[in-house]
Amino acid sequence: MKKFRPQPGFVVQAYRFALDPNATQERALRSHCGAARAAYNWAVGWVTASWWQRRAEESYGIAEDELTPWRPWSLPSLRKAFNEAKHADPRFASWWEENSKEAYSTGLANASAAFDNYAKSKNARRKGRKMGTPRFKSKRKARLSCRFTTGTIRVDGDGQHVTLPRLGTLRTHEPTAKLLTRVQAGTARILSATVRHERGRWFASFQVEVKQDITRVTRPDAAVGIDLGVKTLAVLADSTGEIRAVANPKHHDQVLKKLRRTSRTVSRRQGPDRRTGRKPSKRWEKANAARNRVHYRVTNLRANALHKLTTAVAAEYGTVVVEDLNVAGMLRNRRLARRIADAGFGEIRRQLDYKTRQRHATRTIVASRWYPSSKTCSGCGAEKAKLPLHVRTYECDACGLVIDRDDNAALNLAALAAACTTGTGVAGDQDTAPAVSNPRGADQKTRATRRSRKATAGRAGGATLPHPRQTETRDRTQAEALTLW
Structure with missing residues (x-):
């Protein structure tokens, strides 16, 4: 999905409101989030099926040019393939029309991003820990979330309701006057909305392009x-x-005794067992919800x-x-x-x-x-x-x-x-601190590893030897990226 860039003088800001849906609306919310998870799992299975097929054909001694072609994971390709398969696939044929198309687009977009992160991590073009191949989302563990980018997305004029595609008008638990005032004044424009279920409550988060208001600080010098x-x-x-x-409020330590008590209560109830397929009891769900409320309160206080x-x-x-x-x-x-x-x-x-x-x-x-x-x-x-x-x-x-x-x-x-007299000093310029000699006060030599040699050369001002994989072109095709799989 293309990243949105705000206009000059505007910033992208999120407004989040708790929802109070009725029983029918909550079933619709869960259905949309389940549709997003099903579309994600379909995309992961559809792409990786060609990978396993190619691996099996290679073990048979089939030539490279005769192997099953790679299946692309770009969002347009996934959308096209999904639209062709949803009518014939028995997993979608009977119920895909019940939800908005944005629900399925959410799952496909998440799958496309997951495969992109995996390929960049394999090619050493992604920071952080290594990313593995995308896995299927469990119905029990997956986070309920769905994003809407098109259709009727608005905050109603009464300040107590929001309207989303296919879901209709939903009542909010808190007033939406802060966002409604900006929208009516023309200083804000809603770009998208995301519904999400967290610890027993539904939330609607609006991505809004807001006019930037600069406030002068008290002591600018x-x-x-x-x-x-x-x-x-x-x-x-x-x-x-x-x-x-x-002072450190230590919110978690203040409720640690209560958390231990609620956790013991949960452990004494009959919980879910994935190995045997046992479902949790009603008493376990009630006790687990009580424990989650304690965690949620600590999160809000922090x-x-x-x-x-x-x-x-x-x-x-x-x-x-x-x-x-x-x-x-x-x-x-x-x-x-x-x-x-x-x-x-x-x-x-x-x-x-x-x-x-x-x-x-x-x-x-x-x-x-x-x-x-x-x-x-x-x-x-x-x-x-x-x-x-x-x-x-x-x-x-x-x-x-x-x-x-x-x-x-x-x-x-x-x-x-x-x-620090050079650079803007914002987070993008993280090297604005002045260079100091022997900054760590080290009294012994660093081990001669590849990472330390690179860092030492950078601090000394010398040339840094590039990683062999970084010398290759960055505009690789998906097939070339997947040869590392």
């Missing part, structure tokens, strides 16, 4: 450095030397606290400096994983990025992951080679400064803003 932590969620130090700490923090910071300072934390690596520490996940370090950085850029036209500087903010003295600039995590007070051997470890790191991050 001030910069703030934010040091994130577990004991204290954030330590804020501005360019004037003022330091203030934001999101509310993070939004309040990031909104206040973005509205006050002209420059915000945050660290590029390796959150995935930090979560491997089993002693701190639960509290790190509860803090939401990645979400804080994401919210600061778009709020400073879209709402206030200020900048966010992302310090390098190897910048020694905690090891460097904020007074004289001396750097320590080692600083264990259990040492919470920084004592400088050069100037004798004694300061809290987190306060020292926040001051160093705030001072980093003055040195």
